Amino acid sequence: MTTIRRRVARTLALPVAAVLVLLAVVVAIEARGYARAASAARAVSHVLAVQDLVQELQTERGLAAGLLGGNAGFRAELAPARARVDERRTRLDRLVTGPLDALDGVRISTDAATISRASAFGFYTARINDLSRIDTDLDGAGDTELRRGASALRALGDAKEAIAQERAFLNGVFSAGGFRKGEFLQFVTMRSAKDAALATFTRYATPEQRASADYVFGTGAGQVARHFEDLALASGDGRDLQVNPQSWWSAHTTVLDDLLRLEQHVGSVISVRAETLRDQATRRMIGLGVIVLLCVAGAIWLAVAASRSIARPLASLAARADELSQSQLPSAVRQVAAGAEVDAPDFEPPVGATREVQAVAAAFDRVQRTAYALATEQAQLRRGTTDSLADLGRRHQNLLRRQLGLITRLEREEADPAGLADLFELDHLATRMRRNAESLLVLVGATGPRPGFEPVPVEDVVRAAVAEVEEYRRVTLRRIDEVRLAGTAASAVAHLLAELIENGLAFSSPEVDVELQGRLVGDRYLIAVVDQGIGMTGADLDEANRRLRGEGDFLTAPARYLGHYVVGRLARDLGAEVVLTPSPVTGVTARVVLPAALIVAEPALPPITVEYLPAPAPAPAALPQQRPAPMAEGDVARTPNGLPRRPPRAPRVTRLHAAPGPADLSPDETRSRLTAFRSGVARGARSEEPQT
Incomplete structure (x- = not known):
């Protein structure tokens, strides 16, 4: 050049x-x-x-x-x-x-x-x-x-x-x-x-x-x-x-x-x-x-002076344009996007510039003002879009809360097992719909601070994530190291895992399961979601990992990648790391590394009061069934999914405080209780089957 x-x-x-x-x-x-x-x-x-x-x-x-x-x-x-x-x-x-x-x-x-x-x-x-x-050459x-x-x-x-x-x-x-x-x-x-x-x-x-x-x-x-x-x-x-x-x-x-x-x-x-x-x-x-020498020096000086008279103002113009495009204009657009009233930054030509350079500066000023107008318009449109999406998400969330409260009341009043099974399926659909609404709020950054809860076992978080996907019967839990996660992060981790699990199920054959494993590695916790699906090319993996790092804009991306952006936003909020890598044979493995800040040490258990409730009725056939091949590790009996097996007896309810009424339960508490109830019903149904 x-x-x-x-x-x-x-x-x-x-x-x-x-x-x-x-x-x-x-x-x-x-x-x-x-x-x-x-x-x-x-x-x-x-x-x-x-x-x-x-x-x-x-x-x-x-x-x-x-x-x-x-x-x-x-x-x-x-x-x-x-x-x-x-x-x-x-x-x-x-x-x-x-x-x-x-x-x-x-x-x-x-x-x-x-x-x-x-x-x-x-x-x-x-x-x-x-x-x-003698010739002395004087004549010449x-x-x-x-x-x-x-x-x-x-x-x-x-x-x-x-x-x-x-x-x-x-x-x-x-x-x-x-x-x-x-x-x-x-x-x-x-x-x-x-x-x-x-x-x-x-x-x-x-x-x-x-x-x-x-x-x-x-x-x-x-x-x-x-x-x-x-x-x-x-x-x-x-x-x-x-x-x-x-x-x-x-x-x-x-x-x-x-x-x-x-x-x-x-x-x-x-x-x-x-x-x-x-x-x-x-x-x-x-x-x-x-x-x-003077001519050569003059020519060089003229060349240098001519080039400087053009190059220096242009270089100053370029530097000013870079500063405007990289700092001032984006800052002004961000302020406009935040709702502030900011005028377009001024673009002054370099001092001592020629008329041609001043004309270029004036043209660039017009270009940047047009770009600023378009950018602010897009920022306002984006703000309006995100506000609309946030409002829509909150509306869906409120409706779903009311719907889940209604379903919970109906489940308490329903005595017919078939009707209860239908209510459970309806509850499952509503739960998935609520996750979609939460995903929308996550994308627009309107989730807000999460309420504080007691630390939650990681296996409960994994179960909650599995319960929020449609084909939860195709999910196999392998070894899950027992740790407790901070209560404020439990629902976000469950949401993140649910998105990855659903993505793995969507790109796997119907007869192939998606496996989950959890390992405590040093002071961090690793969760692997392994599918045996169609896999991804190297370029696609790089692009997907870029989205999982929170890079890019979901508004300009295809709709099929919204789950990646949701996972990326959740991982950024949690301080976690999510990376997609090829599976050993085929498919893709999603590696989720939770930081040490989310892992809570096991506290000493205080004295508790145990109240045994009557065993519930057998679960309907529509509920998730565990695979019959149990696994044993050491002296502890485990379920086919690799979780510790509880003894086949009536569910145990532990109350540290007085049980709150239905009106006092938050949506997350209601969801947790429904999940626990559904799991108890499933265990009760399995307890009546012959053990192998």
Whole structure:
């Protein structure tokens, strides 16, 4: 079963996922820009380091050219220049391992003068070109300013290389005293490459960088270098050049040093730009990350808030409805059923609920008011029904009392045995009718407190129960342990047993008896009503035991189960337990467990006065007959039903007080006396039969 939160989460899942994907793409783009900026910063550092190495190689190349040109004065400067080259080479070992592999051999050949000036110049120039062509990926930078700075830096490096070549080349020319064949053309080519590189630098450089370059070439050293260049250009016809190579070298070296500083400045500008781009990319990524987190957190918060705004009022509404349906409404209905005037409980919507939830609350309020109206109407109808049933039961009870009183008077006046037998049968029917009236009062809870009597032997209670069923001749009494029950509970126990016995007889074959047994188990008394009838299924037994526990409503149950509800109400009032279980072979056994509170200890018997009355006339044939198979247990003779057999003599009447007149007898006393009288007549009839 889905919930509101899950549905809200599903609703927000797609847009949140789309936002996250877009933000992820933007973050990826920014991350790539950050990587490019960081790579550009590293590339600038590498370029500047390579240019430092190139600067020192250019110096070593010029000194080597001058030395090979015949100027031995450059030998002293060559060793420090080589040391600086080696130092910078060590710093960039991973980048320059290949280009400078043969440098040591050229140096040895230079010192031994076994290599020509042109060959040495060509070697150094080739190595410098290789270093200048190392790919640092500055051209792939995404920023325009960064790309322009990289182009300006590269053009400046090319111009510086052309100037360094010119310095080295003319250093050799000046040391040799003039151009040799083909060397003037090389010089012009170097001059043209320098001018082209400077033009490229001017196109990409910033105004400040162009001003710095102009300043470098306008210094004294720059002017001296330009003067020597003009002298070299003027000697293209092969004339001798009388120029001090040391002055040329010093002037051009100063210019190259200034250009190196300018190159480092341009590189630092590029590096600062790259760092700026990297910082910007970092801030953007952090900002985007914060935005992503805020979006996710916002989506979660919106989902939770939306679900809570719906779920909480609904949960409060459900809790309020449960409280109303389980507590307030049943309580109000019970009060109405008891006769009180109670209004329907109010149902207020949750605080802060939306209009939709308020509409649901209003609809539920209408539903509960309708339910309350129907429930109160049903409660009033039920109360009216139970009152009517109670009144009807009391009317029947009063009529039956009068009828039983009339029958008792007629029995006293009747001398004919046949007429007396008919009166006994009529008395039996009236007794059963009175039990039905009492059952009706039990069902509606109108029995009222029972009058107190002396404790009654349990066998008398069992006999009274058997006497109240129609087919009492099919009831067999087995062993009944002798105990005394509280007088206030005797009639209720007899009523309960009569219902169970009649139920067992109704569902048994006519030729099969229902057996009764009674056992004292600990401080409780167990009575078992065993039939051998059609039996019940497990589900039917469970449902029947539920009714015997007092659960359910007899007004809504089928009429055939009214006996179960009567037994359940009686058992609840007595504190007894009634359970139906399958019989050993077939049928059902009703187990009635009477609590210890209903069992009375045997008191010491006071002295009594015994008066023997004349033996009554023989009983008519219609009276209940006991089965002829007596049972003996110990030294006490017992009847076929298992009860102690009294000696065959005239009935004994024990009076502790003066015998009350007929008008003083209550219905229960009248019933008890009739039962005792009928039992005495039956014993008298059996005493005349031969004993086996």
